[in-house]
Amino acid sequence: MTPPLQTTQATDGRAPSWVSARQRGQEAPKGSIPSWFYPVAATGTVVGLWWALTAVGIWSELILPSPSQVWHAFVQSVTEHDGRPGLSGYYLWEHLWASLWRIVRGVAWALVVGAPLGLALGLWRPFERFAGPIVSFLRSLPPLGYFSLLIIWFGIDDTSKVWLLFLAAFAPISLSVAAGVASTRIERINASLVLGANNAQVVRYVVLPSVVPDLITGLRVAVGFAWTTIVAAETSNGIPGIGGLAWATKKELRSDVAILCVIVIGITAVLLDYGIRQFEKKYAGWYGRW
Amino acid sequence: MTQQHDEGTVERHLGRAIAVHDVTHEYISDAGPVVALEGINVEIPGGEFTVLLGPSGCGKSTLLELIAGLRIPTSGILTIGDARIVGPSRHRGLVFQQSSSLLPWLSVEDNVALGLRINGMPKDERKKRIAEELERVHLSDFAQHRVTELSGGMQQRCQIARALAVDPEVLLLDEPFGALDALTRESLQAEIRRIWQETGRTFVFVTHSVEEAVLLGSRVLVMSPRPGRVIHDQELPFAHAREPITEVRADPTFVNQCHELRAMIGAH
Ligand SMILES: Nc1ncnc2c1ncn2[C@@H]1O[C@H](COP(=O)(O)OP(=O)(O)OP(=O)(O)O)[C@@H](O)[C@H]1O
Ligand SMILES: [Mg+2]
Numbered sequence: 001m002t003p004p005l006q007t008t009q010a011t012d013g014r015a016p017s018w019v020s021a022r023q024r025g026q027e028a029p030k031g032s033i034p035s036w037f038y039p040v041a042a043t044g045t046v047v048g049l050w051w052a053l054t055a056v057g058i059w060s061e062l063i064l065p066s067p068s069q070v071w072h073a074f075v076q077s078v079t080e081h082d083g084r085p086g087l088s089g090y091y092l093w094e095h096l097w098a099s100l101w102r103i104v105r106g107v108a109w110a111l112v113v114g115a116p117l118g119l120a121l122g123l124w125r126p127f128e129r130f131a132g133p134i135v136s137f138l139r140s141l142p143p144l145g146y147f148s149l150l151i152i153w154f155g156i157d158d159t160s161k162v163w164l165l166f167l168a169a170f171a172p173i174s175l176s177v178a179a180g181v182a183s184t185r186i187e188r189i190n191a192s193l194v195l196g197a198n199n200a201q202v203v204r205y206v207v208l209p210s211v212v213p214d215l216i217t218g219l220r221v222a223v224g225f226a227w228t229t230i231v232a233a234e235t236s237n238g239i240p241g242i243g244g245l246a247w248a249t250k251k252e253l254r255s256d257v258a259i260l261c262v263i264v265i266g267i268t269a270v271l272l273d274y275g276i277r278q279f280e281k282k283y284a285g286w287y288g289r290w
Numbered sequence: 291m292t293q294q295h296d297e298g299t300v301e302r303h304l305g306r307a308i309a310v311h312d313v314t315h316e317y318i319s320d321a322g323p324v325v326a327l328e329g330i331n332v333e334i335p336g337g338e339f340t341v342l343l344g345p346s347g348c349g350k351s352t353l354l355e356l357i358a359g360l361r362i363p364t365s366g367i368l369t370i371g372d373a374r375i376v377g378p379s380r381h382r383g384l385v386f387q388q389s390s391s392l393l394p395w396l397s398v399e400d401n402v403a404l405g406l407r408i409n410g411m412p413k414d415e416r417k418k419r420i421a422e423e424l425e426r427v428h429l430s431d432f433a434q435h436r437v438t439e440l441s442g443g444m445q446q447r448c449q450i451a452r453a454l455a456v457d458p459e460v461l462l463l464d465e466p467f468g469a470l471d472a473l474t475r476e477s478l479q480a481e482i483r484r485i486w487q488e489t490g491r492t493f494v495f496v497t498h499s500v501e502e503a504v505l506l507g508s509r510v511l512v513m514s515p516r517p518g519r520v521i522h523d524q525e526l527p528f529a530h531a532r533e534p535i536t537e538v539r540a541d542p543t544f545v546n547q548c549h550e551l552r553a554m555i556g557a558h
Contacts, residue, residue, distance in 0.1 A: 186520030187391035190360050195456055196380030205404060209395045286394035286438055 008145045039202045054132050063162035070263070073256040087257060096264060098240040102158060103226045106165020110222055113166075115215060121174060122211075123203065124183025128195040132178075139171035162232070168229045169222035176221070180214025181207055213287035216280045220273060227269050242268075243265040292377040303337025305459060305492045306371030313366030313520075314342040315352055326352040328517035330366070336459075339486050339493045339529045341507035343500065343551075350496040351448060353385060356464045356495065358384045369462070377497070380409060383453035387464040387496075389445035390438040398448050399424065399433040405456035412438025423451040426485065443467075447481070454485070467502070479505060480535045487530070502546045504528060505538060512555055522554055 047067055053059075054066035061069065077092035081244075083089050090098075121128045122136070143164050153158040184207050194207050231243030238244025246261035279288075315327040326349040326430045333423050334357075342350045343490035355361045356368055359378040364505070368375040370382070392401050399420050418465050424430045427447035432440060437448060446466050453461055463482070467475045484504055486493050497503055503510045513521035531538050 093543065185385050185390060187388050188393060190355075190358075190378075190384070191391040191393075191452075192404065192408065193360065193378040193451070194358050194380070194382060194384045195408050196378075196409045201408050205408065206393065212395075243553065284395075286436065 038043065062253060062255060065259060069256045070259050073254070073260045075126035077257070088239050088245055090245075092260075092264065095240045095242045095245045096268065097241045099230055099234065100268070102161050102241070103165060103223070105162045105227055105231055106230075107169045107219070107222055108160070109166040110173050111219065113168035114218075114222075115177050118171070118174035118177025118215075118218075119181060119203075119207075119211070121178035123207070128178070135171050135174055136165065139175065141166040144232050147233060151236070156244050160234050161238075164233050165226045165229060171213070172221040173218040176214045176218030177211055180211035183214075186212040208261065213280065213284040216276060218282055220276050223272055223276065224269070231265065247270060292528050296454055304488070306325050307336050308334040308375075308460065308492070308494075309369045310334075310353070310356075311369070313353075313356065313363045313368060315349070315356060315361065316364045316463050317352075324519040327356075327363075328519055330518070330520055331518055332511060332523070334494060336490065336492050337490055339483075339495065339506060339508045341503040341526075342496045342509045342513060343498065343555075344502040344513030344518075345498055345515055348513040348515035349463055350498075352518065353513075354384065354464050354494065357460075358382050358462055360384075380405060381454045381459040383456065383458035383461045385446070385449045385461070385463040385466045387466075387468065388470075389442065389449060392445060392448060392452070394438050395475075396437065397438065398429060398435050398437055401437055401448055402451045402455050404452060409456060420430060423455045426454070427451045427481065441474075443470050443478060446470070446478065447488055447538065450482070450485070454489070458491065460494065463493065463495045464496070465496050467498070475502075476535060482506065483529070483531075483535070489505065500552050502547050503540075504551060505535065506519065506542060510551070512551070524551075 020040065027107070027205070048101070050214050051067050065073075073087075074092070077087045077095075088095075117131070117135070121281060123276055146167070149163055150160040150163050154163055181218070188210065189202055192202050197205060230241075234241040234243030235247045239248065242261055244266055246258055246265075249255070249257040249261075292416070300331075310330050310332045311373065313327060313330040314325070317324045317326055318555075330353065342353060344350055356363055357375065359375050359382065362376070362380070374380075393404065396404070402420050402423055406419060411419065420433075424433055427450055429444060429447055429451060432444065437445060440448060450466065465480050465498055466482070479502065482493075482495075495506060504526055505528060507526045509523070511520050511523050512524075513519065514521045528538050528541075528544060528547075
């Protein structure tokens with residue numbers, strides 16, 4: 001006799017490793033390697049390699065400073081020395097916060113404008129035909145291409161930088177919201193219609209919640225894009241600012257500070273993305289499970 | 291999206307008849323037009339358990355969506371009582387073929403509450419109503435669960451509860467047990483028969499199982515594909531039966547009835 005066919009989904013022991021325990025409705029297996037192990041191991045490996053490379057001394061310290069030099073730069077950046085605070089006149093956290101605050105404002109405006117715009121694009125075909133090409137056009141421009149225009153219009157202070165970030169961030173947000181509206185499952189819309197929903201109720205009860213995962217995806221893309229943009233934007237009048245600090249090092253050949261900035265930007269960006277993903281788990285945890 | 295339309299006051303407990311006059315429905319697809327239904331004329335009396343029986347692709351879902359008002363026929367008209375069906379209405383509930391029609395971001399009770407919210411029922415009353423409906427489909431213990439955490443049969447019961455919560459005049463069910471194993475299917479058949487007997491509503495139930503049709507229907511409409519047509523219309527005796535489903539199944543008249551219907555379909 002042939003064994004009975006396995007008709008249940010392969011979700012338990014034999015599930016592929018990329019199917020998370022949560023998706024399978026299980027606890028993470030006990031006694032397995034804790035989740036913090038991997039990032040710690042990865043960091044250790046990179047720093048170890050870096051240290052080994054500098055210890056061998058193939059390159060001069062100017063080209064590849066050692067971990068301890070970068071650490072020294074870090075200490076300088078958070079303390080007062082020679083009567084001046086930190087580096088380039090500001091402490092490290094002031095630089096970082098200046099950049100973050102620009103990003104937060106730019107991306108917040110992008111959310112406020114981009115999400116409703118995306119909804120309108122997705123819900124209203126004629127508007128999509130009209131405004132869709134404009135948004136696509138904006139998205140395809142490298143932001144720094146129009147930065148000088150913004151400086152001419154808004155001056156060299158923060159305003160032009162926030163505008164730049166806003167313009168960089170709003171297109172990915174509105175396009176992914178529009179795509180989310182378009183991919184709302186028709187049977188869910190129909191389900192609300194046969195329960196008596198009017199158009200506004202369909203949007204409120206079905207379309208808006210359906211779009212949340214796409215909104216968050218758009219937000220992640222936008223924040224990533226904003227980081228790449230801000231660092232470049234801070235090359236002009238960007239102090240305080242972590243990108244401005246990184247750029248200023250070239251005059252004094254402070255490669256240790258440049259590396260410090262890269263590390264700080266990287267860690268901050270990763271933490272920010274992690275935060276958004278936690279938010280996603282909470283509010284869009286259903287996504288991908290159905 | 292179609293707006294809601296007033297179809298006159300619903301005479302509760304009488305159940306108006308649904309009539310389909312000369313309905314043809316064509317889908318436009320990239321590969322050219324597909325005639326899903328052609329020249330359909332049927333009368334579905336109020337309060338009956340009408341089964342639409344036919345093979346895959348014969349237009350059963352299309353006909354159900356037309357009755358629900360989710361589609362407008364290419365030609366012909368549909369009426370309920372003396373009102374024309376021109377859009378969806380909460381008086382005609384639909385249990386979808388795909389249980390993905392449930393809202394995965396909501397819990398079971400919030401899914402059942404959806405129609406009540408939409409129709410502005412106050413919270414206290416809503417709570418009571420949800421509890422009743424969950425009780426009816428035996429899902430009370432899962433009220434707080436996400437619908438993604440339910441089994442296939444539980445999801446279909448949740449859909450049924452959601453549709454019944456707004457107390458529709460007509461309940462349309464599109465192969466609600468199609469994807470279920472035989473045992474779960476049998477227990478749900480018993481439940482749906484009980485619910486119909488309890489509520490006395492008009493049920494239109496789609497299936498491609500001859501057995502299921504004979505077991506549940508007070509009447510069966512047999513459909514054939516390409517183009518979708520109604521080829522047979524017959525009354526059935528077992529819908530009002532009170533004995534357990536398993537006993538009905540073992541009944542020689544039941545077995546005979548299934549045979550006859552199957553032979554009838556084969557002859558076409
Ligand atoms: N959205 C659509 N676009 C184009 N053609 C469609 C569409 N929906 C259904 N059809 C076609 O209409 C015909 C009837 O489809 P329908 O879904 O009503 O069949 P069905 O009887 O419900 O089948 P099943 O038992 O498989 O659910 C099929 O031939 C199908 O190809
Ligand atoms: Mg179907």
